[in-house]
Every structure is written in structure tokens, then in C-alpha cells.
Amino acid sequence: MKLAILNDTHFGCRNDSKIFLDHTFKFFDEVFFPYLEENNIKTILHLGDMMDRRKFVNFNTLSRVRKDFVEKIEDLGIDFHCVIGNHDTYYKNTNELNSLRELFSDRYNHIHIYEHPVELDFDSFKIAMIPWMAKQNKEECLEFLKNTEASWVGGHFELDGYQVFRGIDFDGGMNDHFLSRFEEVMSGHFHIQSYRKNVHYIGTQYQLTFSDLGEKKGFWILDTETRTKEFVENPFSMFHQIEYDDVHDDITEFLKKDFSMYENAYVRILVHNKSNPYLLDKLMDTLYANGVQSVTVIEDVKTGDLSEDEQVDLSKDTLTLITNEVDTFEMERSSKIKEKIQTLYMEALTI
Ligand SMILES: [Mn+2]
Numbered sequence: 001m002k003l004a005i006l007n008d009t010h011f012g013c014r015n016d017s018k019i020f021l022d023h024t025f026k027f028f029d030e031v032f033f034p035y036l037e038e039n040n041i042k043t044i045l046h047l048g049d050m051m052d053r054r055k056f057v058n059f060n061t062l063s064r065v066r067k068d069f070v071e072k073i074e075d076l077g078i079d080f081h082c083v084i085g086n087h088d089t090y091y092k093n094t095n096e097l098n099s100l101r102e103l104f105s106d107r108y109n110h111i112h113i114y115e116h117p118v119e120l121d122f123d124s125f126k127i128a129m130i131p132w133m134a135k136q137n138k139e140e141c142l143e144f145l146k147n148t149e150a151s152w153v154g155g156h157f158e159l160d161g162y163q164v165f166r167g168i169d170f171d172g173g174m175n176d177h178f179l180s181r182f183e184e185v186m187s188g189h190f191h192i193q194s195y196r197k198n199v200h201y202i203g204t205q206y207q208l209t210f211s212d213l214g215e216k217k218g219f220w221i222l223d224t225e226t227r228t229k230e231f232v233e234n235p236f237s238m239f240h241q242i243e244y245d246d247v248h249d250d251i252t253e254f255l256k257k258d259f260s261m262y263e264n265a266y267v268r269i270l271v272h273n274k275s276n277p278y279l280l281d282k283l284m285d286t287l288y289a290n291g292v293q294s295v296t297v298i299e300d301v302k303t304g305d306l307s308e309d310e311q312v313d314l315s316k317d318t319l320t321l322i323t324n325e326v327d328t329f330e331m332e333r334s335s336k337i338k339e340k341i342q343t344l345y346m347e348a349l350t351i
Contacts, residue, residue, distance in 0.1 A: 004221055005220040007203075021064055027205055039221075041078070042076075047156055082111075083129050083130060086189070092134065093134050094137070095137055115131055116137065117148075129153075151182055159173050168319055171339055172339055172342075172343065176199060213240075217233070237261070240268070244270060244283065246280070264293050266292075322341055
């Protein structure tokens with residue numbers, strides 16, 4: 001039997017942006033549901049953070065989610081098993097009041113929402129599904145994990161030492177020892193894919209922030225017979241980077257390429273060498289003519305005027321740059337400061 005795994009769909013992300021909602025449903029309409037229909041897959045596990053906003057729902061977002069996700073699942077006769085993520089809860093210390101219960105519980109035959117840990121059985125393949133562990137249900141979840149017969153786990157875990165952004169390990173969460181006895185643990189919460197020990201952060205299905213630039217996105221199919229997972233890639237990207245160098249590259253030739261992938265997308269242009277400003281303008285014009293959503297131009301600083309220390313490595317993400325900078329201060333409390341910055345940055349990025 002095959003199960004499709006989803007996590008962190010964050011419906012309504014970026015302040016209920018219509019562009020992001022379209023990007024989200026381009027994946028579901030053109031990649032995810034066609035794959036499930038073609039392969040006759042009738043079960044979905046969702047590892048939490050189905051909705052993005054904790055306190056409110058936007059009716060345009062809700063309407064789209066109801067028609068093109070929830071009712072689509074109902075119509076296809078797919079069983080949908082979803083645990084609560086931290087973004088699905090109204091309060092931070094309890095899962096009791098949550099958007100998924102208010103919006104979707106007890107209204108559909110195939111939609112199953114879990115606020116408490118549960119053991120699911122698929123042809124004798126047992127998997128423990130664990131919701132977000134808040135203060136109020138932490139003991140319950142730990143006790144459940146001690147006693148469950150399941151050898152696989154699906155959840156929404158905040159674990160120390162796992163990558164929250166590429167190259168940045170999370171600090172300030174839980175030690176992973178309570179999961180060590182399991183064959184495999186699949187988790188949502190952190191949005192990039194990473195493996196460590198028996199834990200697999202399976203990554204979001206589509207790009208949500210610029211820190212997802214260049215990250216592989218898609219979803220996983222779990223085969224309960226072979227006990228292995230297979231990745232199905234989402235070919236669509238929201239974030240792009242163009243390296244501009246009119247000294248070494250033929251920009252006129254580049255402009256003849258297909259620009260359709262930039263429609264409604266976010267583009268960052270890194271300018272390495274600019275000898276002809278007209279060509280950069282032409283590139284901008286071409287992007288706008290192709291319906292780009294946002295363009296940011298970053299002029300490179302490799303001019304020779306700056307010392308090596310002052311040069312910024314633009315291939316690194318913002319958080320890495322900030323934490324590296326803190327490291328250079330050589331202060332006693334730098335790890336505490338980095339932790340605070342990391343928390344603030346993640347709040348801002350709506351993990
Ligand atoms: Mn999330």
C-alpha cells in the first residue's frame with residue numbers, strides 16, 4: 001500500500017497572498033492530485049501546519065482550500081489523516097483550540113484531524129502520528145511514544161541539532177533521544193529536507209521564502225511493503241536568482257531564452273560586473289514583460305575597494321550572514337544572542 005505524505009502546506013501564507021495561493025495550487029492541481037489519481041493512491045498523511053495563520057482565516061484562502069483541497073480529497077475518496085501543527089493552534093501552550101477542528105472536523109467523511117497522538121494501521125504497517133507538542137500535551141505524547149507498537153512515526157517536531165535553514169542547526173528545542181527507538185521518524189516543522197540519525201525532515205512541497213532558493217521541493221510516497229520512501233519533485237519554483245555579468249556573459253543571448261518561469265515569481269539579480277547599464281535595464285524590462293512579481297537587484301561588492309572582511313558572500317542566506325557576523329564579535333554571550341536572533345528571524349519567516 002502506498003501513502004502520500006504532506007506537511008507544512010501553510011495555506012494562506014504570506015498574509016494570504018493570492019500569488020502564493022496560486023503557486024500552492026499549481027502544485028496541487030498539476031502535480032500532486034494527478035499523481036495520486038494516476039497511481040491510485042487513496043491515503044494522505046499530513047504532518048501539521050496545514051493552515052498558516054494561527055488566529056484568523058481569510059475567506060478567499062478558505063474557499064480555495066475547501067474547494068480545491070478538502071473537497072477534492074472527499075471527491076476522490078482519499079483518506080486524509082492530519083495532525084495539528086504549531087501554526088494550526090490558536091494558543092501556544094495547548095492544541096485544544098485550533099483552526100482545523102473549527103474549519104474541517106466532523107464535516108467530511110474522509111478528513112481526519114488529530115489533536116492527540118494516534119496509532120494508524122495500514123495493512124499492518126503501524127505509524128504513530130504525533131501532533132505539535134505544546135506544554136499541555138507534551139507528557140501525553142512522550143508517554144504515547146514510549147508505549148506505541150508503531151515502528152514509524154510522523155509528527156511536527158522541533159528538534160535540536162537539525163537544520164532549520166540550510167547550514168543552520170536549530171537550538172532551543174527538544175533533544176531527539178525520545179525518538180531513538182523508532183525505525184524512521186518523518187517530521188514537518190522545519191521546511192528544508194534533511195536527514196540525521198533516524199529522523200527525516202521531509203521538507204515543504206513548494207517554496208515559501210527566499211531561504212528556499214535552490215532547495216528541492218516536492219512530496220514523498222511511502223510504500224508500506226518495502227518500508228521505503230520515494231520522492232516526487234515539484235518542478236515549479238517561486239524564487240529565482242540571476243547572476244548578471246555583462247563583461248563575461250552574452251546578455252543579449254540570455255534575453256532570448258524562455259522567461260515564462262519568471263511569471264509571478266520573485267527574482268534576485270546578483271550583479272557581478274556591469275559595464276553596460278542598458279543591458280541590465282533590458283533584463284529588468286524583459287522580466288517585467290514576462291509578469292515577474294518582484295525583482296531585487298543586488299550590486300556585488302567585488303570592486304577591490306573593500307577588504308576581505310567587508311565583502312559579503314551573497315551565496316549565503318541572511319541568517320547565516322548575521323550569525324557569522326555575531327561570531328566575529330567574540331563575545332561571551334554570543335550563543336545566547338544567536339539563539340535570540342534565530343528565534344526572531346524564524347518568527348518573522350512564519351515557520
Ligand atoms: Mn511550518
